[in-house]
Amino acid sequence: MGVYINKGNEAFQGARNSEYVDKSGLIAVVNGTLNTEYRFSCVTRCRRFGKSMAAEMLCAYYDRSCDSRELFRGLEIENDPSFERHLNKYPVIYIDITDFTTRYRNDCAIVRHIQDEIKAEVRKVSGEESISESDDLMAALSKIYESTRQKFIIIIDEWDAILREFDRNPETTDDYVNLLRRLFKGSESDKVFAGAYITGILPIKKYNTQSALNNFEEYSVIAPGGLAGYFGFTKEEVKAVAGKFGADIEQLKNWYDGYKIGSIDSIYNPYSVMKAARRREYISYWTSTSAYDKVSTYIQMNFDGLKDDIVNMLAGGRCSVNTTRFQNDMKIIRSKDDVLTVLIHLGYLSYDGNDGKCYIPNKEVSLEFTNAVEDTSWSEIVNTIRRSEDLLEATLRGDADAVAKYIDQAHDENTSILSYNNENSLSCVISIAYIFARNNYVMHREYATGRGFADIVMIPHRNFNSPAIVVELKYNKTAGTAIEQIKQKKYPAKLAEYSGEILLVGISYDREKKTHECVIERTWNENE
8 A cells, every 4th residue: 555656445435434424426526527528627625624624525435555445334325327437446646735834834845846746756656667767757758658558547635735725935835836737737747647536625716817727626615516515514414413413403504504605505524514413512623624723814915995894894795806816826915805805715705796795704714704803903803802791781681771871882993993883883883892692692684574674683502591673773863763663564484483572672873973872671572
C-alpha cells in the first residue's frame, strides 16, 4: 500500500464503520465523466462539509489495489449501471495537499517536494526503469502509461491549500499552478488520466477573466450544478440521523441548517450535525476552524457599505452580492463583494442564487460571526451586543423603562452605521440589540401574518422555559399604538402552535425627541 498511489480503502472503511450517511451517488456522477472531455472535476466547499470523506470514498471505489465491493454493499451506487464497470479498476493517485503544507511550511520548494516524492513512489510501484531524474511528474506518468496502457485516476484533496498558505509568496503559488497546468492542460493529459477529482475551499483561481484550468468542470456552493445534494446533509438525511440518535430535530435545524445550495433550500453542516447528534449537545463546533482568524480581518476591511451589510445580516437581513468578480484568491480582495464572496466560500454566509443575496444561515454561524465582530474595532456594535443579555432580561421581567433605555443606547451607538429614519432601520437596530436572545429563541424578523407583519417574533426553544415575545415597532407613533396593532393583526400563524405566556412589546421612536418608548403587556395563548 502506497502513500500516494494505490492507497487502498482503509480511510473509507473507517467512515463505513461509523454512522455513514450515504453520499455514494456522487460516484455515478464522476463515472459519467471518465474518459470524456468532462473528465476533470473541481468540487469546492467550506471546511467540515465532507470534502475529504468524498475524496476517500472515490479513492476506495476506483483503487485497483483493493477490493471494495463489500464497502459499497447496500449503498446507492451499488444499483447504478456504472458500478461494476469502474469498481477497483484504476491505479489511483491520491494527494492531500495539507500533508505537504504541514511538513513544508514556509518552504518555498514545496512544489518540487510534491513532484519528487510522488514521482519516486510511482516509479517504485510501477517498476518503470525508463523514468529518469530529469523527468517531472507528468513525464513519469506518461512513461508509465506508454508501458502499461493503463490510465490513472487522480484525486487531490485540499487542492488550494498552497494558494492559501503561501499567498505571500507568488513564486511558489505560480509554481504550483504551473504544475497543475502541466498535469491537466498538457497535450498528454487526456491520455494519462481517465479522470481527475480535486476538492478544496476555493474554486480555481482566475487570471483576468479566465481560470487557470479552464478545462475543469467546476462545482461550488455558489454554482453547484447537479451536485447540490452532495454539499452537506439534506433535511431528510438529518431526520434519519436524529431518529437514530434520539437527537432534537428542532435544535439541529436551528443550529446547523440554513444553507441554500443551488435548488436545495435546506442544507445542514454535516460535521456539526453528527457531533451534536452523537453528543446530544447543541453548540458551535466551528471554533477550531482556522478560517476564523481571517473572518475578523475580512469584515474590518474599509469598503463602503460593508459594515452596514454585516450589521444588517447580524440582524437577520439579507444583502446583495456580486460573486462574479472575485478572483478566487484570498489575497486579492478589492471590494465589499469580494469580502462577502470569500465568506460564502468559507461557509460563514449562505448564498441564494435566485435573488443574488447572502445571509447568515444559522445559530452556529451567527455565534461565530458575533465572536468575529467582537474582535473588530467596531466598538459601537460590540457594546450593543454585550448589553444584549441585559436587554432580554429587562424584557422578560416586563421593565419597559429599562428596555427603552437599552434601545436608546443601541440607537445612539449605531446611528452612524444605519440610516435611522423608518421602521425597517428601527427593526434592524433592535434585532441587533436582541442578538443574545438567539441563544434561547428562534427569531423571525418581519414575520408574515394574515393582516400584515409582526416586526420581530421570538419563539422559545422547547427546553427554554420563558414566554414567547412579539415585538411591534413604530416610527413617530406611540408604543401603545404598536401594542394595539399587534392585537388587531392577531398573532403570527407560527404562534398558533405555541402554548404559554406571550409578551407583547410595543416600541416606538419619537423623531423630534430622539427617544424611544416601550410598553409591555402579558397575555396567554392556549394551544388546544
